[in-house]
Amino acid sequence: MSDDHDHEHHHHLRESESYYAARTKALESLFREKGMIGIDTVDRVIRFFEHEMGPFNGAKVVAKAWTDPAFKARLLADANKAIAELGLKDGIEGENLRVVENTSAAHNVVCCTLCSCWPWPLLGLPPYWFKDPVFRARIVREPRGVLADFGVSLPEDKRIDIWDSSAQVRYFVIPERPAGTEGWPEEKLAALVSTEAMQGLGLVSA
Amino acid sequence: MKVQHFLGGIENLGPVAVEKRVFVEPWEAQLFAVHTTMMGTGIWAWPDLRVLAEGMSPLDYFKYRYYIKWLGGMCHFLVAKNYISEKELEERTKHFLEHPDAPLPNSGDNAVTERVIEYFYTGANPYRDVAVDPLFKVGDKVRVKDMPPAVHTRLPGYLRNKVGVIDTVYKGAYLYADNVPTDGISTTQPVYLVKFKTRDLWSDIPDKGDVLYNDCFEVYLEAA
Numbered sequence: 001m002s003d004d005h006d007h008e009h010h011h012h013l014r015e016s017e018s019y020y021a022a023r024t025k026a027l028e029s030l031f032r033e034k035g036m037i038g039i040d041t042v043d044r045v046i047r048f049f050e051h052e053m054g055p056f057n058g059a060k061v062v063a064k065a066w067t068d069p070a071f072k073a074r075l076l077a078d079a080n081k082a083i084a085e086l087g088l089k090d091g092i093e094g095e096n097l098r099v100v101e102n103t104s105a106a107h108n109v110v111c112c113t114l115c116s117c118w119p120w121p122l123l124g125l126p127p128y129w130f131k132d133p134v135f136r137a138r139i140v141r142e143p144r145g146v147l148a149d150f151g152v153s154l155p156e157d158k159r160i161d162i163w164d165s166s167a168q169v170r171y172f173v174i175p176e177r178p179a180g181t182e183g184w185p186e187e188k189l190a191a192l193v194s195t196e197a198m199q200g201l202g203l204v205s206a
Numbered sequence: 207m208k209v210q211h212f213l214g215g216i217e218n219l220g221p222v223a224v225e226k227r228v229f230v231e232p233w234e235a236q237l238f239a240v241h242t243t244m245m246g247t248g249i250w251a252w253p254d255l256r257v258l259a260e261g262m263s264p265l266d267y268f269k270y271r272y273y274i275k276w277l278g279g280m281c282h283f284l285v286a287k288n289y290i291s292e293k294e295l296e297e298r299t300k301h302f303l304e305h306p307d308a309p310l311p312n313s314g315d316n317a318v319t320e321r322v323i324e325y326f327y328t329g330a331n332p333y334r335d336v337a338v339d340p341l342f343k344v345g346d347k348v349r350v351k352d353m354p355p356a357v358h359t360r361l362p363g364y365l366r367n368k369v370g371v372i373d374t375v376y377k378g379a380y381l382y383a384d385n386v387p388t389d390g391i392s393t394t395q396p397v398y399l400v401k402f403k404t405r406d407l408w409s410d411i412p413d414k415g416d417v418l419y420n421d422c423f424e425v426y427l428e429a430a
Contacts, residue, residue, distance in 0.1 A: 018303060020277055021233035026298035027240050027280065029310045030290050037243045038316035045239035048323060049228075092245075095331035113214035113362045115256055116272075120326075125238070128225035131272045135223075137216040140364065140418060141408055149222045160416045162404070164214065166360045167397045167421035168332050168380050196226070 054124035055195040057088050058172060061099075061122060062198065063189040066177045075099050079172065083122070094121035094170050101174045102200070106159045109147070109200035110171045111139045119170035123195055130199070140164060150201045173198055178206040207355050209264035212363030215408065234273040241280060246322035249289065251330065253383040255279055257358045332380045340396040341424060346372045348400060349430035350422065356389035361426045368407055369430045373419065374399035382423065390425035398422050 013019055031037035038044075061083055065072040075082040079097035080090050090097060097119055100108045112118065113136045118126040129135055129150075139146045143160045147153065154160070163171040175197040181189060196202030209216075229235045244250050258279035259267065267275070284290045302308060342348055350365045360382060375398055382391035404416040 013303075017231055017233070018306065019299070020274060021231070022302035022306065023277060023281065023295075023299045024233040024237045024240070025302040025310065026295055027284070027290075028236060029298055029302070030294060031240060031243065032311045032314040034290075035313075035315040036247065036249075036289070036318070037240065037314055038319040039312065039314040040316060041243055041314070041319040041322060042236050042239040044319050045242055045322060046235050048326065053326060089327050090329070091327040092325065092329040095329040096333065113364070114211070114360060115252075115259070125228045127228050128230065128272065129222060132223050132225075133213055133268055134219045134221070137213045137219055138222065140214040140362075141217070141404070141411060143416065144414075146222055150224055159414065162416065162418040164362055164418060164420045166362060167382070167423060168376070169399075169421050 049124050053091075053120055055122075055193075055198065056190070057083075057124075058119075058122035058195075058198045059190040059193040060086060060186070061088070061172075062174055062193045063186040065099075065101075065174050066181075066189055067186055072101070072174070075174075076101060088121065090121045092120055093117070094119050096168045096170065097122065097172060098169050099172045099174060100161070100163065102176045104158075104176070106161050107154055107200060108161045108163060108171075108173045109139060109143055110163045110165065110173060111136060112165045113137070113140060114166050117165040117170060118199075119172045122172050123198060127195060129196075129201070147201065150196060152201065152203055171199075173200045175200075175202070175204045178204050181206045208260050210260040210262070210267055211359050211361075214362050215364040229273070230271070231273075237273055237277055237280070241276060242326070243318060243322050244280070246325035247318060249287075250283060251383065251385075253358065253386040253388075254283060257386050258282060260358060332382060334379050334381050334394045336379050336394060338379045338394075338396050340375050340398075342372045342375065342398060342427065342429070344372050344375060347430040348372060348398075348422075348427040350400075351426055351428055353389045353426060357387040359389045360391055360423065361389065362420060364407060365402070365420060365422075368402060370400040370402040370406075370420075372398050373401040376421075380423070391423045393425075395424045398424065398427065400427070 065075055076099055079099045102108055116126050116131045140162055143162060165171055192204050194202045197204050285292050347369060349369050352366045353361055379394045380397045381394040384392045400420055400422045402418045404418050405413050
């Protein structure tokens with residue numbers, strides 16, 4: 001009995017947030033001692049995804065595409081080249097980007113049923129929902145049901161194009177521009193665009 | 207077979223947990239930064255992590271949060287490859303469990319930091335500029351092969367034996383990875399964007415005209 005109790009106690013400890021936090025600290029601490037990481041690496045990486053590689057990049061691209069049809073055409077033809085025009089760099093998980101556009105006829109959704117492929121240079125890191133096995137299982141077979149979980153409903157006759165990324169390409173969606181935003185400056189438009197909308201799991205409203 | 211290779215299409219799972227945060231606990235951000243350090247310094251790459259995730263018990267795979275799985279995978283890999291020892295990892299974990307506010311060692315190699323940031327902008331493009339003679343052209347009907355089970359695959363299970371149409375023949379060729387056991391994608395080869403009607407994937411769903419696109423390595427395809 002006492003062995004069982006000890007085992008359960010041990011198991012419980014190993015499944016707590018404090019255990020995960022301690023183990024993560026242990027990893028960084030051993031990396032530091034072995035010269036495998038810098039003292040400032042963790043902070044710098046976290047700041048990098050807060051300020052340099054995040055969904056604010058994608059929102060800037062969407063706002064530009066909404067206001068400049070020639071840019072949008074270049075973006076749809078060669079996304080890596082077009083984002084450079086805005087001073088954005090590509091890189092990890094975005095070496096081969098493809099942009100697709102939502103229209104009145106078709107709505108795009110992006111997923112990765114095998115893992116969590118996501119266009120980092122434009123959106124930063126994937127949120128939890130994208131990595132949820134339930135999302136990944138359901139989105140390809142019942143996209144409308146999944147969209148409903150996100151509070152999104154589409155017109156009955158709208159087609160859904162599903163992009164399941166598993167090789168080299170990372171997909172990005174230009175949502176439909178909301179009505180009533182004519183003449184808005186790009187910065188104001190960009191502020192409307194959510195991460196979810198740029199993978200097709202949200203709509204944009206003004 | 208591994209459930210992780212066949213997630214797409216599983217029914218009766220209930221609602222999606224719409225958690226929009228990237229990290230839900232502070233340790234996850236720290237762990238992620240250690241992971242990117244491992245990537246940026248060549249200790250490992252995505253395929254190593256994916257092999258471990260696909261080797262998990264499928265019940266645990268559903269049970270544990272994303273970064274909890276990463277933590278297990280990273281520790282396993284670092285010990286197996288002798289970067290750290292099990293003993294020092296256990297001792298150090300115990301130390302931080304007992305002293306959660308204890309400082310981290312005031313040492314390290316700060317040159318690693320810029321190397322990692324540089325890696326974020328360089329990436330690891332699988333593109334290989336080699337002469338290839340693609341087997342298929344745009345408009346060809348192709349059937350996805352029922353590949354033999356493998357430790358690691360990039361073929362979504364629900365596409366096996368299904369017929370689609372080549373939408374795009376990507377220029378050149380791509381190398382997925384040559385350091386992990388795969389079902390044929392450890393050699394440089396063409397990749398195609400293949401278009402499927404979702405009704406051809408699941409005949410019992412309502413016909414809404416929906417389409418599914420997937421990038422398929424050439425080894426996964428045959429003429430239909």
